[in-house]
Amino acid sequence: MSDMSWKDLRDLDCAAIQSGGYAWAGYVDRMVEQSERLRTDVIAGHLSIENYESDTATQVREHIDLFTGRFEDDLSDYAQTRVRTALLEASEALKAEQDELLELVGLIEERAYEIEGDKHDYEVNPSGELHRSIYLHLDPPQWLCDRVGIDKPSAWYDLVGEAEVMSRLGDFYELAKELGAQYQDRLRAIMSRAHDADDEAAAALTAMREAPPELPPQLGATYDDLIDDYKAELSEEVAAEMEAIFNGESDLSPEQVNQWWEGLSDAEREALIAEHPEWVGPTDGIPVDVRDTANRTVLDDQITGLDQEIADIEQQMDAINADYEAGRPNDSPVSYSELQERLEELRQDRDQLADLDSRIQEPHPDTGQEYFLLGFGTEGEGQAIVSVGNPDTADNVNVYVPGTGADLGGAGYDNGGLMNRIDSMAYDAMRFGKGEETATVLWLDYDAPDGVVGEARDTALAEAAADDLGSFTDGLRATAEGEPSNLTMTGHSYGSTTVGIAARDEGLDVDNMVFIGSPGVGVDSAEALGIDPDNVWASRNPDDVIEYGMVHGEDPTGEEFGGNTFTSEATREGEHPFPGGGNVLLGAAGGAVAAVDGAVANHSAYWDDGNISRENMAFIATGQEGEVE
Amino acid sequence: MAGADVFTMEPDEVHKSVEILFDVESEVDSRTATLIDSTTELAQQLKDSDTALGPALAEAAEWWQLRRAGGFTGLCGNTGEYLAVCAEEAVEVDDYNAGDFASLADHDRYPGRANENASSRPDW
Numbered sequence: 001m002s003d004m005s006w007k008d009l010r011d012l013d014c015a016a017i018q019s020g021g022y023a024w025a026g027y028v029d030r031m032v033e034q035s036e037r038l039r040t041d042v043i044a045g046h047l048s049i050e051n052y053e054s055d056t057a058t059q060v061r062e063h064i065d066l067f068t069g070r071f072e073d074d075l076s077d078y079a080q081t082r083v084r085t086a087l088l089e090a091s092e093a094l095k096a097e098q099d100e101l102l103e104l105v106g107l108i109e110e111r112a113y114e115i116e117g118d119k120h121d122y123e124v125n126p127s128g129e130l131h132r133s134i135y136l137h138l139d140p141p142q143w144l145c146d147r148v149g150i151d152k153p154s155a156w157y158d159l160v161g162e163a164e165v166m167s168r169l170g171d172f173y174e175l176a177k178e179l180g181a182q183y184q185d186r187l188r189a190i191m192s193r194a195h196d197a198d199d200e201a202a203a204a205l206t207a208m209r210e211a212p213p214e215l216p217p218q219l220g221a222t223y224d225d226l227i228d229d230y231k232a233e234l235s236e237e238v239a240a241e242m243e244a245i246f247n248g249e250s251d252l253s254p255e256q257v258n259q260w261w262e263g264l265s266d267a268e269r270e271a272l273i274a275e276h277p278e279w280v281g282p283t284d285g286i287p288v289d290v291r292d293t294a295n296r297t298v299l300d301d302q303i304t305g306l307d308q309e310i311a312d313i314e315q316q317m318d319a320i321n322a323d324y325e326a327g328r329p330n331d332s333p334v335s336y337s338e339l340q341e342r343l344e345e346l347r348q349d350r351d352q353l354a355d356l357d358s359r360i361q362e363p364h365p366d367t368g369q370e371y372f373l374l375g376f377g378t379e380g381e382g383q384a385i386v387s388v389g390n391p392d393t394a395d396n397v398n399v400y401v402p403g404t405g406a407d408l409g410g411a412g413y414d415n416g417g418l419m420n421r422i423d424s425m426a427y428d429a430m431r432f433g434k435g436e437e438t439a440t441v442l443w444l445d446y447d448a449p450d451g452v453v454g455e456a457r458d459t460a461l462a463e464a465a466a467d468d469l470g471s472f473t474d475g476l477r478a479t480a481e482g483e484p485s486n487l488t489m490t491g492h493s494y495g496s497t498t499v500g501i502a503a504r505d506e507g508l509d510v511d512n513m514v515f516i517g518s519p520g521v522g523v524d525s526a527e528a529l530g531i532d533p534d535n536v537w538a539s540r541n542p543d544d545v546i547e548y549g550m551v552h553g554e555d556p557t558g559e560e561f562g563g564n565t566f567t568s569e570a571t572r573e574g575e576h577p578f579p580g581g582g583n584v585l586l587g588a589a590g591g592a593v594a595a596v597d598g599a600v601a602n603h604s605a606y607w608d609d610g611n612i613s614r615e616n617m618a619f620i621a622t623g624q625e626g627e628v629e
Numbered sequence: 630m631a632g633a634d635v636f637t638m639e640p641d642e643v644h645k646s647v648e649i650l651f652d653v654e655s656e657v658d659s660r661t662a663t664l665i666d667s668t669t670e671l672a673q674q675l676k677d678s679d680t681a682l683g684p685a686l687a688e689a690a691e692w693w694q695l696r697r698a699g700g701f702t703g704l705c706g707n708t709g710e711y712l713a714v715c716a717e718e719a720v721e722v723d724d725y726n727a728g729d730f731a732s733l734a735d736h737d738r739y740p741g742r743a744n745e746n747a748s749s750r751p752d753w
Contacts (some may be wrong), residue, residue: 001681002679002680002681003679003680003681004678004679004680005679008678008679008680009678012678012680013674016671017671017675017682018673020668020671020686021668023664023667023668024664024668027660027661027664030660031660031698033658034653034656034657037649037652038649038650038653038654038705041646041649042646042649042650045646046642046643046646046649047643047646047647047712050639051638051639051642051643052637052638052642052643053635053636053637053638053640054635054636054637054638055635056715057638060708060711060712063708064650064708065706067701067705067708069677070701071697071698071701074697074698074701078693078697079693082689083686083689083690083693086682087686123660130662157686195681198680198681198682199681201681201682201685202680202681202682202685202686203685205682205685205686205688205689206685206688206689208688208689208692209688209692209696212696212697215697215700215701215704216704218703218704219707219708220707259705289636298662320685
């Protein structure tokens, strides 16, 4: 426990503490150079398979890799994160308190107070000198006379002045005491904060030594037995970290998650993928191909699990039927109708997951790109994040955020599903692109509104999605290999609102934003989206019903918004619903439903064959903005 | 240790690996000692100021040197010694113990090491 006195704090060499922190930081850098020597010059160099090949040689290389990785983890977890950070944070905090203390002590000494008492419970009282000046000499200091509001006696023979001091002795006493109390409170606060900073730094260093992971065993006769135990413990430690990241308890950004992931050994990564794919698959910052592998495993498991649950319920229902037909009483705790309801829910989940599974098995029929499953779920309306092509290696990445009515059921269906849209966008990027690879992602990881009234008129669902969309985008940036991709975020309908609000609230690290059929994007100006307005694009076809539902801010296709626009066509039959204007979301409830049909259909016409919107979106996504019409 | 179905070795290359392992061991030990000296001095200053950080820092530094950096260099050295025996014998060494280094390694190549580190070998 911190036992610093105020004099200890005053005299503390905070710069030395800071230098200590920097010394540990420099040490870490030098040590990493040494670990790199082992990896480069030994494992991949003199001890490579060309020079040394046998089962034992493989084991020795793995052994060196293991203990080098352990040392690197120790450097990161202890030397860097604990010791260096504890010293630097302590030096900064203690310096701040020291500065305040020096200022306060200057005042205390200048005004003839003195600090007394226990170092955890200081008192600041008028000194004997101050007492004598008041009570013995009737000649208080100027500052105290000012506080009392009388003139200081001009000299020892100023009897009038001294008489006035005499008459106000009670005031002098109270005000001197009051000021002392103020100094005392301030001093106690300074020391309390300093003690806290000291104790926290000490606690961080002490905690470091509690239950550290074991080191790999030494080579020797018992190695084979010991190494299995070591790997098991290592796996548990890494699994605990992965769980904390998955649960959001680690406070690591996707970039930090990626650094952590890259710092794991191959064996650690493989163990996590095998043992905890449910944590690995959804986590932003883990490479796309890894997430895909993990998510496919979980998807298979869930389909198998649902099949089993369905079979169990069918069996229960058969038993109830058999009892009924035989006239026997049935003792099932769950009624037939409840089982029937549950069965329908399970079958729906199972069918939706199976649809999704079937859509990602074979490569895209036109582009030949593989599908990557970055996330999925059946909670609520269901979630799906699927990419055509690998965003980590693609030159261009186009993330499509769907809007109202989007759900897992609509993602996998062959007929008109959301997957068809990203298939079209991927195909367009290939045929209108410059020969570079473009990955096209469906991001349905939020609860989209169910219909155009109610939820769709509220930004709450978009606001709830902002953090996840920001994290997903940061994850793509973190895991990208080579040069950063040209990253486009395309929002349709309420999806455009979701994109705009995520850009407004979280900031989206993208190069372009595209809003199609938008009811507003949560801001009134392209400048408020955090990217160059020249890279903001919007389009609405002339018969899109959304024109009458601009409920989330300025129309992004309008001149006042300040972005670019591109042409889209109304490719579906229908009449303009309200030639004279009006709000369809209100008017539709009135009897104009038939007239609205075409306009509603045209809200989804942007991916129709032959619609110029497809070409334009492809030009933007592939960095050919000059070709946009 | 694993058995061997296939075995090829360039002893000189393995010896070079050993030299790097020993050098890393030495370099890490040396730099760690320097760091711990300066940290111990800082910790003493902090102890003199009745901080909680002082004693905690001193213990952390000692722990780091002995348990973590020291553990790492021990592994470097031990692995180097094992490989040195393998290279010297040019055979697959399955049943290794640390004493083998003293009796089988090329001490002209690694002068003094057999005695210098004898006490650190767990099964000497």
